[in-house]
Amino acid sequence: MRAAVHIGASHASMIILSITNDGGEEMIDFLEKNISLGRDIFSHGHVLTTTIEQAVKVISGFQEALTELGLNDIPVRAVTTNTLTEASNAEVFLNRLQIAAGWRFEPLDDGEMTRLVFLKTRRRLRDTPSMRKRNTIVAHVGPGNTRLLLFKNGQIVRYHSYRLGTHRTWEQLNSPDLLGEQIIRLIREQISGMIAQLSYDFRDEDVEDLVMIGTEIQMLSPFLSKPDKTKSRYKILEQLLQNIAAATEAQRVKQFALDYQTSGSALPALVINAAIAESFELTSLRVPGSDYEKGLLTDLAHPTILKEELLKQLLHSAEVIARRYRVDMKHARHVAHLSRQLFEETQSLHKLTEHDALLLNVAAILHEVGNHISPKAHELHSLYIVRHSEIFGLSEADRLIVALITRYHRKSQPETSHRFYQDLDSEDRIRVAKLSALIRVADALERTHSQRVTNLTVEITDSKAHLVLEGILDATAERLALPSKADLFENLFGLSLHIKES
Amino acid sequence: MPIAYINRELSWLEFNQRVLNQAQRPDLPLLDRVKFLAISGSNLDEFFQVRIGGLLSLCESVPGFTDPSGRDVSEQLSAIEKRTRRFAKDQEKLYLKELLPSLHQSGLPHLSIPELSPDQFKRLVHTFQHEISPLLSPLLLTPENAREIIPSLSVCIALRVYDPETKESRVIVLPLPSSVPRMLVLNEGGFIFLEDLTAHLCGNLFPGEEVTELTTFRLTRNTDIPANEDEAHDFAEEIRNVITERGQSFPVRLQLSEDNKLTQDLISLLKIDIPKVFLTKAPLALADLFELALIDGFSHLRTAPLSGVDSPKIDPSRSLFDLISEQDLTLIHPYQSYRPVVRFMEEAATDPNVIAIKQTLYRTAKDSQIVDALIRAAKAGKQVTALVELKARFDEAPNLERAEELRRAGAQVIYGVKGLKTHAKISLVIRREDGHLRRYVHLATGNYNELTARFYTDISYFTARPDFGSDASIFFNAVTGRTKLEHFKVLVPAPTQIKRTLIALIEEETARALEGETAHIMAKMNSLEDIDMIEALYRASKAGVKIQLNIRGICCLKTGERKEAKNIEVVSIVDQQLEHMRIFYFHQGGDNEVFISSADWMSRNLEKRVELMTPIPGAKDKKLLIDILNACFKDNQNACLIQADGTSKPKERKKGERKFRMQEHLADLFARQAAAAEQARSSSLEPHLPKE
Helix, strand or coil: CEEEEEECCCEEEEEEEEECCCCCEEEEEEEEEECCHHHHHHHHCCCCHHHHHHHHHHHHHHHHHHHHCCCCCCCEEEEECHHHHHCCCHHHHHHHHHHHHCCCEEECCHHHHHHHHHHHHHHHHHHCHHHHHCCEEEEEECCCCEEEEEEECCEEEEEEEECCCHHHHHHHHCCCCCCHHHHHHHHHHHHHHHHHHHHHHCCCCCCCEEEEECHHHHHCHHHHCCCCCCEEEHHHHHHHHHHHHHCCHHHHHHHCCCCCCCCCCHHHHHHHHHHHHHHCCCCEEECCCCCHHHHHHHHHCCCCCCHHHHHHHHHHHHHHHHHHCCCCHHHHHHHHHHHHHHHHHCHHHHCCCHHHHHHHHHHHHHCCHHHHCCCCCHHHHHHHHHHCCCCCCCCHHHHHHHHHHHHCCCCCCCCCCCCCCCCCCHHHHHHHHHHHHHHHHHHHHCCCCCCCCCCEEEEECCCEEEEEECCCCCCHHHHHHHHHHHHHHHHHHCCEEEEEEC | CCCCECCHHHHHHHHHHHHHHHHCCCCCCHHHHHHHHHHHHHHHHHHHHHHHHHHHHHHHHCCCCECCCCCEHHHHHHHHHHHHHHHHHHHHHHHHHHHHHHHHHCCCCECCHHHCCHHHHHHHHHHHHHHHHHHCCCEEECCCCHHHHCCCCCEEEEEEEEECCCCEEEEEEEECCCCCCCEEECCCCCEEEHHHHHHHHHHHHCCCCEEEEEEEEEEEECCCCCCCCCCCCCHHHHHHHHHHHHCCCCEEEEEECCCCHHHHHHHHHHCCCHHHEEECCCCCCHHHHHHHHCCCCCHHHCCCCCCCECCCCCCCCCCHHHHHHHCCEEEEECCECCHHHHHHHHHHHHCCCEEEEEEEECCCCCCCHHHHHHHHHHHCCCEEEEEECCCCCCCHHHHHHHHHHHHHCCCEEECCECCEEECCEEEEEEEEECCEEEEEEEEECCCCCCCHHHCEEEEEEEECCHHHHHHHHHHHHHHCCCCCCCCCCCCEEECCCHHHHHHHHHHHHHHHHHCCCCCEEEEEECCECCHHHHHHHHHHHHHCCEEEEEECCCECECCCCCCCCCCEEEEEECCCCEECCCEEEECHHHCCEEEEECCCECHHHHHCEEEEEEECCCHHHHHHHHHHHHHHHHCCCCEEEECCCCCEEECCCCCCCCCCCHHHHHHHHHHHHHHHHHHHHHHCCCCCCCCC
């Protein structure tokens, strides 16, 4: 048995799952309470004390529910919405929760949120073969950000995230008393910049289907599609928007099955989705059933579910970007391959994690994107291209690490005076340095761009590290390239680096 | 446009008339008739306490309020006064002209003091001196205290006492003690009323003074006092305040047995309006006639109480959990015994695999075995959660007491939900079985009250279906404030969903009727008052849906030949058992959707209470409930048709139609089933084998 707890922008929820005899999983309990986190963050910039105490009370209730079932000891994954990171007192809030509940709450980072959206979409694609064949855009309109994922043949080909969210928009309007067309117009004005941006980002894409997901839109799904169906139409969405905009808060709660936490944010949710549909000139839409939160929690309870698949999609997304900048893909993939081998062979030296190996892999694929601007100082171009590219499945923090690895794959070594590098904490600086050291060596071994070196091992002695290149009889080219690239490795690990033909 | 609704108060009074009609039936056993008269009296008391008080309060809080039948409050009050006066006259006439002579003939004469033999009188004087007199508390009535000190619903004796020394008179009130029987039964047969004996002997309480005038009266006070839930720091304390306040709330009715100078003084001291004064020659507090109806012996004068039979599905030698895990279990009380419900809780309390028990309690029996089982379970360390509804009118005090007992035993007690009464009847038992959690749920239409389960018709539904278990958990997590009353898979909760779901189901039948399909709705409930529900039914009727309603009490839907109503038949059944089941049937193009529920189709149930509506999934269970509904509309012995003016007319047997009485039919049906099962069991013996 396991449980997951999520403190979202409007609701806090918990799911308790049990393994069935056939190895499947069934939901034992699902609990959900309203909470005004999103409202606080976007209207006050911090979480109000009353909300903190409300959250503590809700979490205590969840714990009581576990106690009643004799399940105090089961693993619990506890997360909060990533919009919490925008609250000035996020740390205080998390600390208060941890002390009260004894659970360590982590804000869901972008990468994890994207994984969850991906899992949800993937199930939808699996269940709907017609969708798999079409170019489908999945719009997840969250409280603070909107994520757009473009799927072609079931694969993610584009991914973008925008600072455009239901609560962010609603709280910034500060005109909750307006009704009807007036409020719709105001929201449209508010979001027009971001909508223009996303239209521009996807200008070359031929989108055929839009899947709308998010708390509010899925609460409204009974009004958008027939029971057990997902199909809807732009006209229905537009009409629902008009009806909800015309209704007072109390009417929204009574007639549209919303609650007071979502009665306001439902409007931007509808307007943003409508605007996205308009951008792609779509008349036919899809909205999955109303169990958004349950699905999210079930996936949350399994931090590793579909890791392989997700990894594939992430690397695929990186390759899509690399291709866009006309990277020599054979070279890029090979540097990635050699980096991976080096990473594994030198594990005892760097002691980095599997996640770091993934970042190295992505960096290897993207290290030469800067060439597209100019081969000269292309590592600097790579840095800003990667920083500004959305890589599906990577958080902003991860993307910066990847960008910095590409920045240091050649030429100068990391220095604390360097922009972006200096912003990292010391742990991340070391990670960047170690991973850069590995990519530099891998790149040296692929200097010829001919994928000559296919397999290597590393032999480590007291003061030396020998790269044993399998099947290479004459490693002169690599040996020539190595000195300019081995410097960082040697400095970091205190070993001189040598090449050995096998 | 003509008004399309019947006033709810007048409709209720018509229901009470149907109860009184039973008392008027010469074909019924005499003590059954006395019982029905007592019920009609008890009902009317509650009506005055709650409804009149409520209307008078409404008059002040919402001036100009008009009900859906188009009457403002004063028009309603005046119509009610007219109707209740006629009703009280009917009660009086029935008692004096029919029941009293019949009682006399049957060896149960109502005696007056002069009719007693010297020996009888002597014994009664002894009783008075030792058992009654010590309990009497004379109250001096003054213009300042008169409205506050007289207890509600007590039969009181008012005396004018003259003091020859001071030459002053005082008005004294003697409330009759509630712990003494109202009817003092004589060994030789017959009875005398407590007030007659007290009136005769109370002069002794005032030595040296003279009782110059004497009369009996009874005051009814408003009890419609809402608890202040928002500001209450301690809700239990707030409920105690409500109970105290109720004792001093404004009077809504004064019943007098005579009209004389003393009663006129009482009226002026109590500052009570003449429309609230009722003069009657029948005994005051007719509800006390229950004592007579249940008098020891004389069983030939009443219908034998129904003793519930065992369900053929229940094997007494097997655990109920094993049984429910194999199949759902539906019981129809009181035809089928309530014992399994008690057993369910008792087994749960002692079963080592049970980890948690959750239960709603609205009106429990005195010394409830169910509460005892919960206390045992809590003491045994199980997680027991009990939602004790402190706002259950008139049961606040016992509920507070039991809640406290449960709390002391270690149970988690919740005093209901803020702003809503929790009326849902549900219990949930969570067991650990082979490392998994398994939930067993009991859902019902009636209270967890083994006493009322003997004469209220209700449904129990036991299931171990995972969806029901998961919904039951949501329900209890919602009422304990841990989650929202949402995300239910099968159960339908109020105030969030029931009304919406029912209207959608009615509209679905309407749509089918419009497309020429067969469309049929049958519903059995206590009351139908919610305007949105009635409107949906009118639309359905207009579209051609066949609608059959079995409504025991209030029916604000106006029947008749109008298009909106011509396809609606409303039948009310008043019989030996109190009709209390709620069953809703929707034809659904032949898919037959059937629900049981704790909720009536009243706005208070659908919008102001936490209720549950339970879909019944099993084909056999569905069929049983549909058969019960059909039997309601087949009854031609105790059923009345509700007419367009809200009055009722006994349903007549059509030519060639056999006599059919629904309650008798069900009693026979379940008795036959039980007998057959018993016979099967006794003919297939199962030996106890030595353990190998």
